[in-house]
Amino acid sequence: MLQSIQRLYGQPVIARDGEIGNIKDCYFDDEAWGVRYLVVETGNWFDTRQVLISPYSFEPNNQVSGSIKLDLTRQQVKDSPEIDTHRPVSRQHEIDYLDYYGYPTYWDGAFLWGMSELPTSRSMGTTTGGRSDTNVGRFEHEEDARTEDTHLRSTRAVSGYRIQAADGGIGHVDGFVFDDAAWVIRDLIVDTRSWWPGGDQVLIATRWLNHIDWIGSSVSTPLTRDEVRSSPLFSAIAPDRSFKEELHTNFGRQE
Known part of the structure:
Protein backbone atom coordinates (compact mmCIF):
# COMPACT_ATOMS: atom_id res chain seq x y z
CA MET A 1 0.00 0.00 0.00
CA LEU A 2 1.24 3.49 -0.85
CA GLN A 3 1.34 6.07 1.93
CA SER A 4 2.79 9.48 2.65
CA ILE A 5 5.97 9.54 4.74
CA GLN A 6 4.60 12.59 6.55
CA ARG A 7 1.87 10.42 8.05
CA LEU A 8 4.56 8.53 9.95
CA TYR A 9 5.81 11.58 11.84
CA GLY A 10 4.55 11.51 15.41
CA GLN A 11 3.25 7.94 15.26
CA PRO A 12 3.98 5.86 18.37
CA VAL A 13 6.40 2.95 18.13
CA ILE A 14 5.47 0.03 20.37
CA ALA A 15 7.79 -2.75 21.54
CA ARG A 16 6.54 -6.13 22.79
CA ASP A 17 6.39 -4.77 26.36
CA GLY A 18 5.32 -1.18 25.82
CA GLU A 19 5.69 2.04 23.88
CA ILE A 20 9.20 3.37 23.25
CA GLY A 21 8.51 6.77 21.67
CA ASN A 22 7.42 8.59 18.53
CA ILE A 23 8.73 8.79 14.97
CA LYS A 24 10.61 12.03 14.25
CA ASP A 25 12.29 11.32 10.91
CA CYS A 26 13.10 8.65 8.32
CA TYR A 27 16.43 7.79 6.74
CA PHE A 28 16.47 6.49 3.16
CA ASP A 29 19.40 5.50 0.98
CA ASP A 30 20.08 7.70 -2.03
CA GLU A 31 20.74 4.77 -4.38
CA ALA A 32 17.71 2.49 -4.08
CA TRP A 33 15.40 4.86 -2.15
CA GLY A 34 14.79 2.22 0.51
CA VAL A 35 13.54 3.54 3.86
CA ARG A 36 16.26 1.99 5.99
CA TYR A 37 15.52 3.44 9.43
CA LEU A 38 12.94 5.30 11.43
CA VAL A 39 14.37 7.88 13.82
CA VAL A 40 12.44 7.49 17.07
CA GLU A 41 12.57 9.86 20.01
CA THR A 42 12.19 7.79 23.13
CA GLY A 43 9.69 8.66 25.81
CA ASN A 44 10.29 9.14 29.50
CA TRP A 45 10.73 5.44 30.26
CA PHE A 46 14.48 6.13 30.02
CA ASP A 47 16.62 9.19 29.29
CA THR A 48 15.14 10.82 26.20
CA ARG A 49 17.28 10.25 23.13
CA GLN A 50 16.84 9.28 19.51
CA VAL A 51 17.28 5.70 18.35
CA LEU A 52 17.22 4.00 14.97
CA ILE A 53 14.58 1.40 14.21
CA SER A 54 14.97 -0.75 11.10
CA PRO A 55 12.01 -2.24 9.19
CA TYR A 56 13.70 -5.56 9.97
CA SER A 57 12.42 -5.00 13.52
CA PHE A 58 8.74 -4.73 12.64
CA GLU A 59 6.30 -7.42 13.65
CA PRO A 60 5.39 -9.75 10.76
CA ASN A 61 2.59 -8.33 8.59
CA ASN A 62 2.80 -5.02 10.44
CA GLN A 63 0.43 -2.50 8.86
CA VAL A 64 1.07 1.25 9.11
CA SER A 65 -2.20 2.29 10.70
CA GLY A 66 -1.50 4.75 13.48
CA SER A 67 1.42 2.97 15.12
CA ILE A 68 4.42 0.78 14.38
CA LYS A 69 4.72 -2.47 16.33
CA LEU A 70 8.12 -4.05 16.90
CA ASP A 71 9.30 -7.58 17.47
CA LEU A 72 11.70 -6.22 20.09
CA THR A 73 11.67 -5.47 23.80
CA ARG A 74 12.23 -2.07 25.36
CA GLN A 75 15.50 -3.28 26.85
CA GLN A 76 16.84 -4.29 23.43
CA VAL A 77 16.06 -0.82 22.11
CA LYS A 78 17.51 0.87 25.20
CA ASP A 79 20.81 -1.01 24.83
CA SER A 80 21.12 -0.39 21.07
CA PRO A 81 24.04 1.66 19.69
CA GLU A 82 23.55 5.39 20.20
CA ILE A 83 23.21 7.79 17.28
CA ASP A 84 24.03 11.47 16.89
CA THR A 85 21.26 12.67 14.57
CA HIS A 86 23.10 15.96 14.05
CA ARG A 87 25.77 14.09 12.07
CA PRO A 88 25.53 11.73 9.06
CA VAL A 89 25.04 8.08 9.96
CA SER A 90 28.20 6.30 8.88
CA ARG A 91 28.46 2.80 7.44
CA GLN A 92 30.46 1.95 10.57
CA HIS A 93 27.45 2.85 12.70
CA GLU A 94 25.13 0.83 10.46
CA ILE A 95 27.34 -2.24 10.73
CA ASP A 96 27.47 -1.90 14.52
CA TYR A 97 23.69 -1.50 14.60
CA LEU A 98 22.98 -4.52 12.39
CA ASP A 99 25.58 -6.52 14.29
CA TYR A 100 23.88 -5.70 17.60
CA TYR A 101 20.48 -6.96 16.41
CA GLY A 102 21.82 -9.79 14.25
CA TYR A 103 20.21 -8.41 11.08
CA PRO A 104 21.56 -8.92 7.55
CA THR A 105 23.01 -6.05 5.56
CA TYR A 106 20.82 -4.53 2.86
CA TRP A 107 23.66 -3.36 0.62
CA ASP A 108 24.91 -6.87 -0.25
CA GLY A 109 22.73 -8.59 -2.80
CA ALA A 110 20.75 -7.95 -5.95
CA PHE A 111 17.51 -6.85 -4.30
CA LEU A 112 16.22 -3.87 -2.35
CA TRP A 113 16.88 -5.59 0.97
CA GLY A 114 19.99 -7.48 -0.06
CA MET A 115 18.70 -11.01 -0.63
CA SER A 116 15.02 -10.04 -0.59
CA GLU A 117 12.60 -7.45 -1.98
CA LEU A 118 11.02 -7.10 1.47
CA PRO A 119 12.64 -6.40 4.87
CA THR A 120 11.85 -9.86 6.21
CA SER A 121 15.21 -11.67 5.87
CA ARG A 122 16.40 -11.94 9.45
CA SER A 123 19.46 -13.54 10.93
CA MET A 124 18.80 -16.72 12.89
CA GLY A 125 21.26 -15.60 15.54
CA THR A 126 20.46 -13.91 18.83
CA THR A 127 19.00 -10.41 18.89
CA THR A 128 19.54 -9.69 22.55
CA GLY A 129 22.61 -7.54 22.07
CA GLY A 130 26.15 -8.41 21.11
CA ARG A 131 27.41 -10.08 17.96
CA SER A 132 25.18 -12.78 16.49
CA ASP A 133 26.96 -16.07 15.91
CA THR A 134 25.60 -16.20 12.36
CA ASN A 135 27.21 -12.86 11.56
CA VAL A 136 30.83 -13.66 12.39
CA GLY A 137 31.74 -14.71 8.86
CA ARG A 138 29.72 -11.85 7.39
CA PHE A 139 31.77 -9.24 9.19
CA GLU A 140 35.06 -10.81 8.19
CA HIS A 141 34.44 -9.77 4.57
CA GLU A 142 32.81 -6.44 5.41
CA GLU A 143 35.76 -4.73 7.01
CA ASP A 144 36.26 -2.64 3.87
CA ALA A 145 32.66 -1.45 4.04
CA ARG A 146 33.39 0.32 7.30
CA THR A 147 35.26 3.06 5.44
CA GLU A 148 32.69 3.59 2.68
CA ASP A 149 30.72 6.83 2.47
CA THR A 150 27.19 6.70 3.80
CA HIS A 151 24.27 6.99 1.43
CA LEU A 152 21.62 7.71 4.05
CA ARG A 153 19.50 10.86 3.76
CA SER A 154 16.87 12.40 6.01
CA THR A 155 13.38 12.87 4.59
CA ARG A 156 12.99 16.01 6.69
CA ALA A 157 16.26 17.42 5.34
CA VAL A 158 15.40 16.71 1.69
CA SER A 159 11.95 18.29 2.03
CA GLY A 160 12.29 21.74 0.50
CA TYR A 161 14.83 20.74 -2.19
CA ARG A 162 14.23 22.58 -5.47
CA ILE A 163 12.91 20.56 -8.41
CA GLN A 164 14.53 21.28 -11.78
CA ALA A 165 12.74 20.10 -14.95
CA ALA A 166 14.45 19.80 -18.34
CA ASP A 167 13.51 23.41 -19.14
CA GLY A 168 13.48 25.13 -15.75
CA GLY A 169 12.41 25.05 -12.14
CA ILE A 170 9.00 23.66 -11.26
CA GLY A 171 8.76 23.84 -7.47
CA HIS A 172 10.14 22.03 -4.44
CA VAL A 173 9.97 18.68 -2.65
CA ASP A 174 7.03 18.73 -0.26
CA GLY A 175 6.94 15.08 0.78
CA PHE A 176 7.38 11.44 -0.16
CA VAL A 177 5.13 8.53 -1.07
CA PHE A 178 6.38 5.10 0.05
CA ASP A 179 5.35 1.47 -0.26
CA ASP A 180 4.69 0.20 3.27
CA ALA A 181 5.38 -3.44 2.34
CA ALA A 182 8.77 -3.00 0.67
CA TRP A 183 9.57 0.19 2.60
CA VAL A 184 10.79 2.01 -0.48
CA ILE A 185 10.06 5.57 -1.64
CA ARG A 186 8.19 5.48 -4.95
CA ASP A 187 7.43 9.16 -5.56
CA LEU A 188 8.33 12.68 -4.57
CA ILE A 189 5.45 15.00 -3.71
CA VAL A 190 6.22 18.26 -5.52
CA ASP A 191 4.64 21.59 -4.61
CA THR A 192 4.44 23.61 -7.85
CA ARG A 193 2.75 26.74 -6.45
CA SER A 194 5.97 28.77 -6.28
CA TRP A 195 6.38 28.36 -10.06
CA LEU A 233 -3.01 16.87 -9.08
CA PHE A 234 -2.18 14.96 -5.94
CA SER A 235 -4.30 15.16 -2.80
CA ALA A 236 -3.22 14.41 0.76
CA ILE A 237 -4.79 10.96 0.36
CA ALA A 238 -2.34 8.24 -0.69
CA PRO A 239 -2.47 7.50 -4.45
CA ASP A 240 -4.44 4.45 -5.50
CA ARG A 241 -3.89 2.21 -8.53
CA SER A 242 -6.06 4.30 -10.87
CA PHE A 243 -4.22 7.51 -9.94
CA LYS A 244 -0.85 5.87 -10.64
CA GLU A 245 -2.07 4.60 -14.00
CA GLU A 246 -3.27 8.11 -14.89
CA LEU A 247 0.09 9.51 -13.84
CA HIS A 248 2.06 7.06 -15.98
CA THR A 249 -0.23 7.65 -18.96
CA ASN A 250 0.27 11.40 -18.67
CA PHE A 251 4.05 11.06 -18.75
CA GLY A 252 3.98 8.33 -21.39
CA ARG A 253 6.05 6.07 -19.19
CA GLN A 254 5.60 2.49 -18.09
CA GLU A 255 5.05 1.69 -14.43
Whole structure:
Protein backbone atom coordinates (compact mmCIF):
# COMPACT_ATOMS: atom_id res chain seq x y z
CA MET A 1 0.00 0.00 0.00
CA LEU A 2 1.24 3.49 -0.85
CA GLN A 3 1.34 6.07 1.93
CA SER A 4 2.79 9.48 2.65
CA ILE A 5 5.97 9.54 4.74
CA GLN A 6 4.60 12.59 6.55
CA ARG A 7 1.87 10.42 8.05
CA LEU A 8 4.56 8.53 9.95
CA TYR A 9 5.81 11.58 11.84
CA GLY A 10 4.55 11.51 15.41
CA GLN A 11 3.25 7.94 15.26
CA PRO A 12 3.98 5.86 18.37
CA VAL A 13 6.40 2.95 18.13
CA ILE A 14 5.47 0.03 20.37
CA ALA A 15 7.79 -2.75 21.54
CA ARG A 16 6.54 -6.13 22.79
CA ASP A 17 6.39 -4.77 26.36
CA GLY A 18 5.32 -1.18 25.82
CA GLU A 19 5.69 2.04 23.88
CA ILE A 20 9.20 3.37 23.25
CA GLY A 21 8.51 6.77 21.67
CA ASN A 22 7.42 8.59 18.53
CA ILE A 23 8.73 8.79 14.97
CA LYS A 24 10.61 12.03 14.25
CA ASP A 25 12.29 11.32 10.91
CA CYS A 26 13.10 8.65 8.32
CA TYR A 27 16.43 7.79 6.74
CA PHE A 28 16.47 6.49 3.16
CA ASP A 29 19.40 5.50 0.98
CA ASP A 30 20.08 7.70 -2.03
CA GLU A 31 20.74 4.77 -4.38
CA ALA A 32 17.71 2.49 -4.08
CA TRP A 33 15.40 4.86 -2.15
CA GLY A 34 14.79 2.22 0.51
CA VAL A 35 13.54 3.54 3.86
CA ARG A 36 16.26 1.99 5.99
CA TYR A 37 15.52 3.44 9.43
CA LEU A 38 12.94 5.30 11.43
CA VAL A 39 14.37 7.88 13.82
CA VAL A 40 12.44 7.49 17.07
CA GLU A 41 12.57 9.86 20.01
CA THR A 42 12.19 7.79 23.13
CA GLY A 43 9.69 8.66 25.81
CA ASN A 44 10.29 9.14 29.50
CA TRP A 45 10.73 5.44 30.26
CA PHE A 46 14.48 6.13 30.02
CA ASP A 47 16.62 9.19 29.29
CA THR A 48 15.14 10.82 26.20
CA ARG A 49 17.28 10.25 23.13
CA GLN A 50 16.84 9.28 19.51
CA VAL A 51 17.28 5.70 18.35
CA LEU A 52 17.22 4.00 14.97
CA ILE A 53 14.58 1.40 14.21
CA SER A 54 14.97 -0.75 11.10
CA PRO A 55 12.01 -2.24 9.19
CA TYR A 56 13.70 -5.56 9.97
CA SER A 57 12.42 -5.00 13.52
CA PHE A 58 8.74 -4.73 12.64
CA GLU A 59 6.30 -7.42 13.65
CA PRO A 60 5.39 -9.75 10.76
CA ASN A 61 2.59 -8.33 8.59
CA ASN A 62 2.80 -5.02 10.44
CA GLN A 63 0.43 -2.50 8.86
CA VAL A 64 1.07 1.25 9.11
CA SER A 65 -2.20 2.29 10.70
CA GLY A 66 -1.50 4.75 13.48
CA SER A 67 1.42 2.97 15.12
CA ILE A 68 4.42 0.78 14.38
CA LYS A 69 4.72 -2.47 16.33
CA LEU A 70 8.12 -4.05 16.90
CA ASP A 71 9.30 -7.58 17.47
CA LEU A 72 11.70 -6.22 20.09
CA THR A 73 11.67 -5.47 23.80
CA ARG A 74 12.23 -2.07 25.36
CA GLN A 75 15.50 -3.28 26.85
CA GLN A 76 16.84 -4.29 23.43
CA VAL A 77 16.06 -0.82 22.11
CA LYS A 78 17.51 0.87 25.20
CA ASP A 79 20.81 -1.01 24.83
CA SER A 80 21.12 -0.39 21.07
CA PRO A 81 24.04 1.66 19.69
CA GLU A 82 23.55 5.39 20.20
CA ILE A 83 23.21 7.79 17.28
CA ASP A 84 24.03 11.47 16.89
CA THR A 85 21.26 12.67 14.57
CA HIS A 86 23.10 15.96 14.05
CA ARG A 87 25.77 14.09 12.07
CA PRO A 88 25.53 11.73 9.06
CA VAL A 89 25.04 8.08 9.96
CA SER A 90 28.20 6.30 8.88
CA ARG A 91 28.46 2.80 7.44
CA GLN A 92 30.46 1.95 10.57
CA HIS A 93 27.45 2.85 12.70
CA GLU A 94 25.13 0.83 10.46
CA ILE A 95 27.34 -2.24 10.73
CA ASP A 96 27.47 -1.90 14.52
CA TYR A 97 23.69 -1.50 14.60
CA LEU A 98 22.98 -4.52 12.39
CA ASP A 99 25.58 -6.52 14.29
CA TYR A 100 23.88 -5.70 17.60
CA TYR A 101 20.48 -6.96 16.41
CA GLY A 102 21.82 -9.79 14.25
CA TYR A 103 20.21 -8.41 11.08
CA PRO A 104 21.56 -8.92 7.55
CA THR A 105 23.01 -6.05 5.56
CA TYR A 106 20.82 -4.53 2.86
CA TRP A 107 23.66 -3.36 0.62
CA ASP A 108 24.91 -6.87 -0.25
CA GLY A 109 22.73 -8.59 -2.80
CA ALA A 110 20.75 -7.95 -5.95
CA PHE A 111 17.51 -6.85 -4.30
CA LEU A 112 16.22 -3.87 -2.35
CA TRP A 113 16.88 -5.59 0.97
CA GLY A 114 19.99 -7.48 -0.06
CA MET A 115 18.70 -11.01 -0.63
CA SER A 116 15.02 -10.04 -0.59
CA GLU A 117 12.60 -7.45 -1.98
CA LEU A 118 11.02 -7.10 1.47
CA PRO A 119 12.64 -6.40 4.87
CA THR A 120 11.85 -9.86 6.21
CA SER A 121 15.21 -11.67 5.87
CA ARG A 122 16.40 -11.94 9.45
CA SER A 123 19.46 -13.54 10.93
CA MET A 124 18.80 -16.72 12.89
CA GLY A 125 21.26 -15.60 15.54
CA THR A 126 20.46 -13.91 18.83
CA THR A 127 19.00 -10.41 18.89
CA THR A 128 19.54 -9.69 22.55
CA GLY A 129 22.61 -7.54 22.07
CA GLY A 130 26.15 -8.41 21.11
CA ARG A 131 27.41 -10.08 17.96
CA SER A 132 25.18 -12.78 16.49
CA ASP A 133 26.96 -16.07 15.91
CA THR A 134 25.60 -16.20 12.36
CA ASN A 135 27.21 -12.86 11.56
CA VAL A 136 30.83 -13.66 12.39
CA GLY A 137 31.74 -14.71 8.86
CA ARG A 138 29.72 -11.85 7.39
CA PHE A 139 31.77 -9.24 9.19
CA GLU A 140 35.06 -10.81 8.19
CA HIS A 141 34.44 -9.77 4.57
CA GLU A 142 32.81 -6.44 5.41
CA GLU A 143 35.76 -4.73 7.01
CA ASP A 144 36.26 -2.64 3.87
CA ALA A 145 32.66 -1.45 4.04
CA ARG A 146 33.39 0.32 7.30
CA THR A 147 35.26 3.06 5.44
CA GLU A 148 32.69 3.59 2.68
CA ASP A 149 30.72 6.83 2.47
CA THR A 150 27.19 6.70 3.80
CA HIS A 151 24.27 6.99 1.43
CA LEU A 152 21.62 7.71 4.05
CA ARG A 153 19.50 10.86 3.76
CA SER A 154 16.87 12.40 6.01
CA THR A 155 13.38 12.87 4.59
CA ARG A 156 12.99 16.01 6.69
CA ALA A 157 16.26 17.42 5.34
CA VAL A 158 15.40 16.71 1.69
CA SER A 159 11.95 18.29 2.03
CA GLY A 160 12.29 21.74 0.50
CA TYR A 161 14.83 20.74 -2.19
CA ARG A 162 14.23 22.58 -5.47
CA ILE A 163 12.91 20.56 -8.41
CA GLN A 164 14.53 21.28 -11.78
CA ALA A 165 12.74 20.10 -14.95
CA ALA A 166 14.45 19.80 -18.34
CA ASP A 167 13.51 23.41 -19.14
CA GLY A 168 13.48 25.13 -15.75
CA GLY A 169 12.41 25.05 -12.14
CA ILE A 170 9.00 23.66 -11.26
CA GLY A 171 8.76 23.84 -7.47
CA HIS A 172 10.14 22.03 -4.44
CA VAL A 173 9.97 18.68 -2.65
CA ASP A 174 7.03 18.73 -0.26
CA GLY A 175 6.94 15.08 0.78
CA PHE A 176 7.38 11.44 -0.16
CA VAL A 177 5.13 8.53 -1.07
CA PHE A 178 6.38 5.10 0.05
CA ASP A 179 5.35 1.47 -0.26
CA ASP A 180 4.69 0.20 3.27
CA ALA A 181 5.38 -3.44 2.34
CA ALA A 182 8.77 -3.00 0.67
CA TRP A 183 9.57 0.19 2.60
CA VAL A 184 10.79 2.01 -0.48
CA ILE A 185 10.06 5.57 -1.64
CA ARG A 186 8.19 5.48 -4.95
CA ASP A 187 7.43 9.16 -5.56
CA LEU A 188 8.33 12.68 -4.57
CA ILE A 189 5.45 15.00 -3.71
CA VAL A 190 6.22 18.26 -5.52
CA ASP A 191 4.64 21.59 -4.61
CA THR A 192 4.44 23.61 -7.85
CA ARG A 193 2.75 26.74 -6.45
CA SER A 194 5.97 28.77 -6.28
CA TRP A 195 6.38 28.36 -10.06
CA TRP A 196 2.88 27.87 -11.41
CA PRO A 197 0.17 30.29 -10.17
CA GLY A 198 -2.84 28.17 -9.31
CA GLY A 199 -0.68 25.05 -9.21
CA ASP A 200 -0.79 22.44 -6.51
CA GLN A 201 0.94 19.20 -5.55
CA VAL A 202 1.96 16.62 -8.16
CA LEU A 203 3.90 13.35 -8.01
CA ILE A 204 7.19 12.56 -9.74
CA ALA A 205 8.37 8.96 -9.51
CA THR A 206 11.87 8.51 -8.12
CA ARG A 207 12.85 6.54 -11.23
CA TRP A 208 12.06 9.65 -13.29
CA LEU A 209 14.86 11.57 -11.57
CA ASN A 210 18.25 11.83 -13.22
CA HIS A 211 20.34 13.79 -10.72
CA ILE A 212 20.27 14.94 -7.11
CA ASP A 213 22.58 17.72 -5.98
CA TRP A 214 22.97 17.07 -2.26
CA ILE A 215 25.18 20.14 -1.82
CA GLY A 216 23.03 22.50 -3.89
CA SER A 217 19.78 21.03 -2.49
CA SER A 218 18.11 20.36 -5.84
CA VAL A 219 16.59 17.45 -7.74
CA SER A 220 16.59 17.18 -11.55
CA THR A 221 14.18 15.31 -13.82
CA PRO A 222 14.13 14.89 -17.62
CA LEU A 223 10.41 15.74 -17.56
CA THR A 224 9.45 19.11 -19.03
CA ARG A 225 7.48 21.86 -17.34
CA ASP A 226 4.50 21.21 -19.63
CA GLU A 227 4.50 17.52 -18.70
CA VAL A 228 4.47 18.38 -15.01
CA ARG A 229 1.82 21.08 -15.50
CA SER A 230 -0.50 18.60 -17.24
CA SER A 231 -0.08 15.82 -14.67
CA PRO A 232 -2.96 14.92 -12.33
CA LEU A 233 -3.01 16.87 -9.08
CA PHE A 234 -2.18 14.96 -5.94
CA SER A 235 -4.30 15.16 -2.80
CA ALA A 236 -3.22 14.41 0.76
CA ILE A 237 -4.79 10.96 0.36
CA ALA A 238 -2.34 8.24 -0.69
CA PRO A 239 -2.47 7.50 -4.45
CA ASP A 240 -4.44 4.45 -5.50
CA ARG A 241 -3.89 2.21 -8.53
CA SER A 242 -6.06 4.30 -10.87
CA PHE A 243 -4.22 7.51 -9.94
CA LYS A 244 -0.85 5.87 -10.64
CA GLU A 245 -2.07 4.60 -14.00
CA GLU A 246 -3.27 8.11 -14.89
CA LEU A 247 0.09 9.51 -13.84
CA HIS A 248 2.06 7.06 -15.98
CA THR A 249 -0.23 7.65 -18.96
CA ASN A 250 0.27 11.40 -18.67
CA PHE A 251 4.05 11.06 -18.75
CA GLY A 252 3.98 8.33 -21.39
CA ARG A 253 6.05 6.07 -19.19
CA GLN A 254 5.60 2.49 -18.09
CA GLU A 255 5.05 1.69 -14.43
